[in-house]
Amino acid sequence: xxxxxxxxxxxxxxxxxxxxxxxxxxxxxxxxxxxxxxxxxxxxxxxxxxxxxxxxxxxxxxxxxxxxxxxxxxxxxxxxxxxxxxxxxxxxxxxxxxxxxxxxxxxxxxxxxxxxxxxxxxxxxxxxxxxxxxxxxxxxxxxxxxxxxxxxxxxxxxxxxxxxxxxxxxxxxxxxxxxxxxxxxxxxxxxxxxxxxxxxxxxxxxxxxxxxxxxxxxxxxxxxxxxxxxxxxxxxxxxxxxxxxxxxxxxxxxxxxxxxxxxxxxxxxxxxxxxxxxxxxxxxxxxxxxxxxxxxxxxxxxx
Amino acid sequence: xxxxxxxxxxxxxxxxxxxxxxxxxxxxxxxxxxxxxxxxxxxxxxxxxxxxxxxxxxxxxxxxxxxxxxxxxxxxxxxxxxxxxxxxxxxxxxxxxxxxxxxxxxxxxxxxxxxxxxxxxxxxxxxxxxxxxxxxxxxxxxxxxxxxxxxxxxxxxxxxxxxxxxxxxxxxxxxxxxxxxxxxxxxxxxxxxxxxxxxxxxxxxxxxxxxxxxxxxxxxxxxxxxxxxxxxxxxxxxxxxxxxxxxxxxxxxxxxxxxxxxxxxxxxxxxxxxxxxxxxxx
Numbered sequence: 001x002x003x004x005x006x007x008x009x010x011x012x013x014x015x016x017x018x019x020x021x022x023x024x025x026x027x028x029x030x031x032x033x034x035x036x037x038x039x040x041x042x043x044x045x046x047x048x049x050x051x052x053x054x055x056x057x058x059x060x061x062x063x064x065x066x067x068x069x070x071x072x073x074x075x076x077x078x079x080x081x082x083x084x085x086x087x088x089x090x091x092x093x094x095x096x097x098x099x100x101x102x103x104x105x106x107x108x109x110x111x112x113x114x115x116x117x118x119x120x121x122x123x124x125x126x127x128x129x130x131x132x133x134x135x136x137x138x139x140x141x142x143x144x145x146x147x148x149x150x151x152x153x154x155x156x157x158x159x160x161x162x163x164x165x166x167x168x169x170x171x172x173x174x175x176x177x178x179x180x181x182x183x184x185x186x187x188x189x190x191x192x193x194x195x196x197x198x199x200x201x202x203x204x205x206x207x208x209x210x211x212x213x214x215x216x217x218x219x220x221x222x223x224x225x226x227x228x229x230x231x232x233x234x235x236x237x238x239x240x241x242x243x244x245x246x247x248x249x250x251x252x253x254x255x256x257x258x259x260x261x262x263x264x265x266x267x268x269x270x271x272x273x274x275x276x277x278x279x280x281x282x283x284x285x286x287x288x289x290x291x292x293x294x295x296x297x298x299x300x301x302x303x
Numbered sequence: 304x305x306x307x308x309x310x311x312x313x314x315x316x317x318x319x320x321x322x323x324x325x326x327x328x329x330x331x332x333x334x335x336x337x338x339x340x341x342x343x344x345x346x347x348x349x350x351x352x353x354x355x356x357x358x359x360x361x362x363x364x365x366x367x368x369x370x371x372x373x374x375x376x377x378x379x380x381x382x383x384x385x386x387x388x389x390x391x392x393x394x395x396x397x398x399x400x401x402x403x404x405x406x407x408x409x410x411x412x413x414x415x416x417x418x419x420x421x422x423x424x425x426x427x428x429x430x431x432x433x434x435x436x437x438x439x440x441x442x443x444x445x446x447x448x449x450x451x452x453x454x455x456x457x458x459x460x461x462x463x464x465x466x467x468x469x470x471x472x473x474x475x476x477x478x479x480x481x482x483x484x485x486x487x488x489x490x491x492x493x494x495x496x497x498x499x500x501x502x503x504x505x506x507x508x509x510x511x512x513x514x515x516x517x518x519x520x521x522x523x524x525x526x527x528x529x530x531x532x533x534x535x536x537x538x539x540x541x542x543x544x545x546x547x548x549x550x551x552x553x554x555x556x557x558x559x560x561x562x563x564x565x566x567x568x569x570x571x572x573x574x575x576x577x578x579x580x581x582x583x584x585x
Contacts, residue, residue, distance in 0.1 A: 016408065019489040023404035027397040027460045028416065034457030035423040038434035045433055052437070103309045105321065113572060114328055118335070120568040122518030124536045125561045128543075128553070132341070133334040138354050138550060140337040172334075177579070184580050186305065194305050212305050222580065229425055236520045240540075257429040262436075262525065269433050276429040287425045291418055298414065 039280070046273035052261075056270070063274035072248050073275065076256040079163050080232065080282070083252060086167045087174060087231035091223050094178025095216075099208075101179075102186045112183060119176040127240030130169035131156060156242050159249035166237050166250055174230055178223045185219030186212075221293065228286050232279065253279040342366055342554035349550055366555040374545060375530045376556060379538030382448060383563070386534050387516045389452050391509050394459035398508070399501060401460065402467025403493050407479060417468060424461035428521050431458075439526055446527050451534075454522060459512050466578065470504040471497065507578035510571045514564040535560045 011018060046063055050056035067073045101112055118126065133140050134155040142152045155165035189212055197211040213220075235254045238244060244251045244259060251259070253275055261272025309320050329336070340355075343363040353359065370376050405417050435454055436445075444450030474497070482492045523537035530538060539560050546552040568575050 015489050017410065020404035020408040020410055020413075023400040023493070024416065027401035027464065030397065030453075030457040031420065031423060031460050033438075034435060034454050035426070035431060035461065036419065038431040038438075039426060041434035042430045042432075052433075099306055100327070102304070102306065103320070105309060105324070111324060111328060113569065115331060117565060117568060118332075120514055120564050121335075121561050122520065122536050122564070124518070124520050124539060125557045128539070128557045129334045129338050132550065132554070133337060138349070140333065140355070143355050180576055181580055184576065189305060191304060207305065219580075233427060235428070239520070239524075254427060254429050258432070258521075258525075261433060272429075273433050276427065276432065279427045280430040283425065283427050287422055290425065291422060294421065295414075295418065 042273045042276055042280075045270055046277050048270040050269045052267045052269045059270070063271050066271065067274060067278070072251060072256060073253075075248060076251045076253045076275075077278075079250065079252045080279075082163055083167060083170075083231045083234055084228065086164070087170065087227055087234075088224075090171050090174035090178045090227050091220070093171070093175045094180075094223065095182050097175065097179045098182035098186060102183060112180075116176045116180050119173040119180070121173065123170075123173070123236035124240055126169055126173055127166075127237045130165070130172075130237075131241045134165055157246055159246050162242050162246060162250045166234075166241050169241065170230070170234060170237050174227060177226060181219045181223050182216060185216045189215045225290050229283075232283050232286075253282075338554045338558065341550050342558055344551050346549065346551060362551065366551050367559065369552060370555045370559055374542055374556070375538060376535070376542060376559060378530055379533060379535040379542075380559070380563075382530075382532060382538070383517055383534040383536075386448050386451050386455070387513055390455040390459065390516045391512045393452070393456035394463050394512055395505055395508050397456065397460050398463030398467045399498065399505070400493075401464045402471050403497055405464065405468040406471030406474075407476075407497070417464070420461045420464040424458075424465065432525055436525055446529060446532050448527075448532050451522060451526050451532070454526065455516050455519070459515065463508050463512065466508055467501070467504060470501065474500055503574070503577070506571065507574040510567055510575045511578040513567055514575075517564045 045056075047058060047060060048056040049059050049062075097115060101108065101115060121129075132138070134142075136142055136152045136154040136157070141155070145151070145153065153161070156162050193211055193215070194207070197207050202211060233254065234252055235258065238250055238252060238255045239258075242250045244255055257272045257275040257279065260266075260268045260275060309317055312320075340358070343361050343366065344353075344358045345360050345362045345365075348354070348359055351359075401420070405413055439445050439450040439454070442450075444453070478496055478500075479492055482496050487496070517534070518536060519534070520536040523534050527533045527537065530541070539557060542556050543553050546556070
């Protein structure tokens with residue numbers, strides 16, 4: 001850095017402080033107004049009974065007490081657990097497809113893109129495509145089942161099956177995402193280590209487990225992050241495919257919150273916010289873990 | 304390379320692989336292929352129960368023509384364009400700046416601000432919903448494209464900052480130091496030294512944000528309601544209630560809604576994938 005000389009202005013002398021502030025300001029301001037402060041506002045709104053227009057009444061923790069006895073909250077929470085657990089299947093499934101496609105045969109690039117492209121479709125389109133796929137009369141699923149003599153199944157009409165049907169639809173793009181992460185990761189795997197493993201007689205599963213997977217760790221981490229976040233954010237598919245039904249059996253917290261706060265059943269902003277807070281706290285466990293992990297990497301990189 | 308290259312395996316294994324490849328692809332895309340088939344069938348096929356046989360006639364132009372000329376679909380598509388493009392420009396511009404500030408300068412709170420951007424990017428939308436909707440209503444921006452654009456820019460800035468900052472970190476720092484020794488002003492370093500090197504990152508983020516915003520549904524239904532401002536993801540539900548149970552038209556409609564991001568992906572594949580892996584997996 002140039003030493004400060006008397007004829008420099010205040011701005012010039014402090015440019016290393018002023019420049020980053022000026023560059024950060026617009027983005028930071030936007031982010032604080034629209035993302036950071038709403039989080040805190042939601043916490044406070046959750047302590048009120050408010051229809052979004054009139055007077056908001058402070059009711060303390062009553063919204064949370066009501067949640068404890070709300071049957072639909074229990075169903076939604078349980079469905080969130082199903083989503084979380086089953087959505088993680090996208091990771092091994094993506095790895096499997098990536099291994100299948102990691103070859104150099106003519107046209108393989110096109111195959112990779114075509115396997116990936118469900119991820120580019122909007123969840124709305126995925127939801128529509130799958131709800132038509134499941135249709136009892138016109139749907140392809142039942143046409144295929146019919147070939148094997150199995151009776152028609154109304155996947156989305158059956159309270160016991162509907163959630164699984166929606167999760168399966170969600171797994172389609174999510175698996176594609178994990179696949180592309182692993183394909184990129186496999187490209188960077190050190191060929192010398194593979195050769196060394198081969199010389200030591202490692203093959204197939206053992207090679208995958210002991211030599212390849214450790215090198216794919218960064219890919220696995222990102223796959224884990226995006227899959228967990230995706231599972232807890234599930235909303236579009238449910239809204240499009242069943243709209244929470246049948247009999248509220250496919251609701252998850254994100255959907256229940258929307259329904260309570262902003263639908264024809266009444267505008268209960270406070271109660272909705274309480275649900276959002278619970279969802280946020282669940283997510284916070286994961287966010288905390290991800291950030292801790294990234295912070296750790298950042299520290300290592302600095303040394 | 305893992306698994307063992309197919310060329311080194313026996314002939315039967317190679318043939319099996321080559322036949323399985325297209326079969327697996329067809330199986331993978333089956334639900335979508337079904338919708339494509341639906342979208343070129345005539346209505347009479349559905350009333351006659353001919354769902355999976357050869358279409359009795361190919362009505363591609365007729366079906367897609369009706370989507371474009373007898374519904375609000377073109378309007379929704381235009382809304383999507385006018386929401387997506389400004390968001391991409393805004394979010395990428397803001398994050399070039401934040402990324403530059405966080406990637407180049409050392410100051411107290413640098414890492415803290417960076418992690419705030421990352422954390423905000425992971426939160427559930429529902430925790431933002433009530434206050435953001437309230438803010439949008441009170442500024443008179445409810446049911447306008449501007450209201451939606453402003454929120455999208457703010458939210459995407461989180462992800463874009465993460466990406467840009469890491470990208471700038473990987474640039475050779477000597478370049479900046481050399482420029483400083485020459486006495487180049489800081490903003491000129493940003494404009495003439497760093498920005499030209501950020502082109503690949505800008506391309507990757509633009510494609511990614513384009514897809515994210517085009518495909519957004521939640522904020523579209525929270526912040527807009529009519530065909531005046533709603534993007535195509537939200538508009539498709541009213542489209543479907545206009546043509547209820549006419550599967551040939553609904554299929555054509557959803558294919559039309561899906562095409563722009565798909566085209567974007569196929570045109571800019573390399574950038575797209577570089578962006579998705581967050582640059583962490585090289």
